Amino acid sequence: MNSKRPKRILIGKVGLDGHDRGAKFIVRALRNAGYEVIYTGIRRTPEQIVQTAVDEDVDVIGLSLLSGAHNELFTRVVELLKQEGASDILLFAGGTIPEKDIPHLKALGFRWIFTPGSPLAEILAALEEGLAEPTSPDGEKHA
Numbered sequence: 001m002n003s004k005r006p007k008r009i010l011i012g013k014v015g016l017d018g019h020d021r022g023a024k025f026i027v028r029a030l031r032n033a034g035y036e037v038i039y040t041g042i043r044r045t046p047e048q049i050v051q052t053a054v055d056e057d058v059d060v061i062g063l064s065l066l067s068g069a070h071n072e073l074f075t076r077v078v079e080l081l082k083q084e085g086a087s088d089i090l091l092f093a094g095g096t097i098p099e100k101d102i103p104h105l106k107a108l109g110f111r112w113i114f115t116p117g118s119p120l121a122e123i124l125a126a127l128e129e130g131l132a133e134p135t136s137p138d139g140e141k142h143a
Helices: 021-032 046-055 068-081 097-107 122-131
Strands: 008-013 037-038 060-065 090-093 109-114
Touching: 008 021, 008 046, 008 090, 021 037, 021 122, 037 060, 046 060, 046 068, 046 097, 060 122, 068 090, 068 097, 068 122, 097 109, 109 122
Parallel strands: 008 037, 008 060, 060 090, 090 109
Antiparallel strands: none
């Protein structure tokens, strides 16, 4: 990862969820904040998300889902990232995610979960903080 280039963030809509208004809002906000953003579009498989993330050498993956299949689909994304040796990519999620599911997603490695109504300033501050954390030569984040 080249520290001179803008941080790269992939925003993905995994599964059959066809609602992308929130994802497109986040894409624009992140671009306006100076990030390089890759938006995968709707109805992507976990395999497509991970392949794009690896191909594009992203620093962060943000997954958006409103359909309720987050536990299964997000778990698959994490499994595939591990298989690809890309588990150092920061993860965040957004969408209609019940409070009871948040601990499971955090245990998977999702650093932040943003539900409807999360202030944009909170999202941007979290990403800025997470991306500013130093990494060791092995690529692992250290607080």
